[in-house]
Structure formats: C-alpha cells, structure tokens
Amino acid sequence: MKLATLRLPRRTAAARIDGDHAVEIGRPDVGALLADPEWREVAAAADGPWHPLSTADLAPVVPRPGKIICVGLNYRTHILEMGRELPEYPTVFAKFAESLIGPYDDIVLPAVSQVMDWEAELAVIVGTTARNVTPEQATACIAGYSVLNDVTARDYQTRTLQWLQGKTFEATTPFGPYLVTPDEVAGTPMTVECAVDGEVMQQADAGDLVFSPAQLIAYLSEILTLRPGDVIATGTPGGVGHARKPPRYLADGSKVVTRVSGVGELVNTARRHG
Incomplete structure (x- = not known):
C-alpha cells in the first residue's frame, strides 16, 4: 500500500494511491492516519473522493x-x-x-x-x-x-x-x-x-x-x-x-x-x- 498527503483547496487529506489516482481516506494527513491503531484497515477500506495523481499537489507525506x-x-x-x-x-x-x-x-x-x-x-x-x-x-x-x-x-x-x-x-x-x-x-x-x-x-x-x-x-x-x-x-x-x-x-x-x-x-x- 502507498499513502500520501494531498494539498486541496483550504485543507489537506490523507490518501491511498490506487494506480493513477489518489483516494481520500477521511483523515487530514498521513500523520493523523497513523495515530489510529487500525490505520492499515482504515486506509485499505477507504473509498472517498478520487483525484488524478498526475495533477495532485502533494505535501510532505x-x-x-x-x-x-x-x-x-x-x-x-x-x-x-x-x-x-x-x-x-x-x-x-x-x-x-x-x-x-x-x-x-x-x-x-x-x-x-x-x-x-x-x-x-x-x-x-x-x-x-x-x-x-x-x-x-x-x-x-x-x-x-x-x-x-x-x-x-x-x-x-x-x-x-x-x-x-x-x-x-x-x-x-x-x-x-x-x-x-x-x-x-x-x-x-x-x-x-x-x-x-x-x-x-x-x-x-x-x-x-x-x-x-x-x-x-x-x-x-x-x-x-x-x-x-x-x-x-x-x-x-x-x-x-x-x-x-x-x-x-x-x-x-x-x-x-x-x-x-x-x-x-x-x-x-x-x-x-x-
């Protein structure tokens, strides 16, 4: 699994990388995601908004x-x-x-x-x-x-x-x-x-x-x-x-x-x- 932190208008979002897309996980960044003991399961099951990776603005992970x-x-x-x-x-x-x-x-x-x-x-x-x-x-x-x-x-x-x-x-x-x-x-x-x-x-x-x-x-x-x-x-x-x-x-x-x-x-x- 690959994870990233996206910069979006007025917010950031943790995302799972699926091929050419980044799928929002429902956490503000990867650091916040890792604070959840069930972060692997949460990230794997996430099905939030999708963003093209080619145009994604990535923050420090x-x-x-x-x-x-x-x-x-x-x-x-x-x-x-x-x-x-x-x-x-x-x-x-x-x-x-x-x-x-x-x-x-x-x-x-x-x-x-x-x-x-x-x-x-x-x-x-x-x-x-x-x-x-x-x-x-x-x-x-x-x-x-x-x-x-x-x-x-x-x-x-x-x-x-x-x-x-x-x-x-x-x-x-x-x-x-x-x-x-x-x-x-x-x-x-x-x-x-x-x-x-x-x-x-x-x-x-x-x-x-x-x-x-x-x-x-x-x-x-x-x-x-x-x-x-x-x-x-x-x-x-x-x-x-x-x-x-x-x-x-x-x-x-x-x-x-x-x-x-x-x-x-x-x-x-x-x-x-x-």
Whole structure:
C-alpha cells in the first residue's frame, strides 16, 4: 500500500494511491492516519473522493512529525573508503518540521548560506509506539518507507560541534512522495540515488547501512518513546557536494532528483531567496 498527503483547496487529506489516482481516506494527513491503531484497515477500506495523481499537489507525506531524527555516518562502504572505523553507535541529530517541503516543492536556498549541499536518504516512518524494543520487535513498528533529502548548510553545520543549525533551515528538506508499506518492497534492493542537474552524484544500496532501520528504532527507543508518524532519516551515502574536489553546491535553478528504488522519487528545484 502507498499513502500520501494531498494539498486541496483550504485543507489537506490523507490518501491511498490506487494506480493513477489518489483516494481520500477521511483523515487530514498521513500523520493523523497513523495515530489510529487500525490505520492499515482504515486506509485499505477507504473509498472517498478520487483525484488524478498526475495533477495532485502533494505535501510532505507526514507534514508535521512529532520527531524527525537523522543518522550520520551510516553507509559501510563510504565509511571504510574514507579510512574511518565503523561506528559502535549511531550518530544522531534532529530536524524540525519547519524544514520539510513536499516532494515537488522548491528547495529554499537561504540568503545567509552559499554552501547548500544534497544528502539523499531512505526515510523510515514509525507506525506504532516503541519504547525499549528489540531489533526483532522493531521491525513490526515500521509503518513504511519514504524518500528524504537532508539538504544541509555546510557552513552553519561546521560552525560548532553540534550539527542541528546546519540541518534544519526552513523549507529545505523534501520528503515523500509516499509512505510505502514494507510488504511492497520486501525482498527487493532499495537503491538510494541523488542526481543534480542530470548528473548522478550519489548511488548506494540501502543494504549497506551499518545500522538497519530496525536497529535504529531499537536504539532510539532506549532513549525516548517513538510514536506513530515519527520519522527516521537513515543516513546518506558518499557523493555529497562538500566532499568533492573542488566542492560543489546547489545553485539557483539546480534541479535535484532524489529517489529510492521501489519507494519513490522527489523532484525539486533549488531557488535562492533574499
């Protein structure tokens, strides 16, 4: 099953994707849907108004998650090729909901930074409350997967040892287009890819993650309670602009395509503001 949040006149609506159409579920967004313990049954049975997917205006799939937790240094091959040791524990930081944009919205390049960088990521959306769960139990806590680009202001990120200020600029983080339930991608490789102006910059198999989605949920649930609609961005592979020689960053008009095979694709244009 695939779910999305539609932008409609004066409201939003959670929808199930049926072929070329989006079918309203009767909830204001996917986050609100996930708050219902019977969300799978509700979504599967819904038969609300239909909308052509070709003209649908999609919001971030979960517009206002209670938590957005991101993971750094999580692709095994990239870590080893840089001569680093594999981490013992996940490196985690946060973003805020104000940073999120829809899957086809413009990425805002803020006036205060000239070094905005791309970071393609597989996103995990939590479907049930999780506290002190094991990795085996954590698998059942995954509502589904989505695509996220953790666009980063590298200069603000490196101003201090804490990364948050470079990671959560407003209207910089495309997220969506869908929540894809685990059964839809079971047994198939998920390739994470980012192309900028038609050139593939990042490409890696999500199977190369040091800490899997279930391991991340288990670890984070030791720290705090994860709730339905919370989002975990699992990390980005090699190929970011900041590491290139010479470095390369997003410019006004840059087209950024972020995809995870079997999950979906984001298509965004960077626009300079101010």
